[in-house]
Amino acid sequence: MLPALRFDVPESGALDPASLFPVPPADVWLEIGFGAGEHLADQAARHPEVGFLGAEVFENGVVRLLAEIGRRELANIRVLLDDARLLLEALPARSLGRVFILFPDPWPKLRHHKRRMVSPGTLDALARIMKDGAELRLATDDVGYLRWMLELAPTHPAFEWQARRPEDWRRRPEDWPETRYERKAKAAGRSPFFLGLRRNPRKATDQD
Numbered sequence: 001m002l003p004a005l006r007f008d009v010p011e012s013g014a015l016d017p018a019s020l021f022p023v024p025p026a027d028v029w030l031e032i033g034f035g036a037g038e039h040l041a042d043q044a045a046r047h048p049e050v051g052f053l054g055a056e057v058f059e060n061g062v063v064r065l066l067a068e069i070g071r072r073e074l075a076n077i078r079v080l081l082d083d084a085r086l087l088l089e090a091l092p093a094r095s096l097g098r099v100f101i102l103f104p105d106p107w108p109k110l111r112h113h114k115r116r117m118v119s120p121g122t123l124d125a126l127a128r129i130m131k132d133g134a135e136l137r138l139a140t141d142d143v144g145y146l147r148w149m150l151e152l153a154p155t156h157p158a159f160e161w162q163a164r165r166p167e168d169w170r171r172r173p174e175d176w177p178e179t180r181y182e183r184k185a186k187a188a189g190r191s192p193f194f195l196g197l198r199r200n201p202r203k204a205t206d207q208d
Contacts (some may be wrong), residue, residue: 014090027049139172
């Protein structure tokens, strides 16, 4: 299955995500670091009209996702086995309707913070490639990473945090399926946190 579903970032450095699917999808969503693929497969099953891009570097997770794709007979997922940052650079402006970064590696040591996926550079790249009104969903069970996310994402000028009360970021949305990692975190006594942000409308003076 993998040769038919896998894609690479072109040497030209530019990629039209709609071209990865036989029929151009109504929208394109991206999950960065999809783990075992449960969330990505579930979202794809719920939204067959949407084209899904999943970026993951760990082979075991890709194998599990392929099993889910086969079991559910999903035709709307394409997989990148490489650093997601390369994909962010290659996608055109305003090409994504939703992005998921769920339970990324917290890299807890101070000297490793530059490796965190949620970073000023990543948020700048997402601001360029996400459509006006597009949704960015973040999740973590690491309190240190939560603080980091809260310092960066809601204060970024391109994004607005959607939470209006504490339950909004302590409770998983109904259309956000529980993953194996989330269950493991809860079993270990760690509380998951869920952040939902919207891409602000661009101003007439903004440039992508």
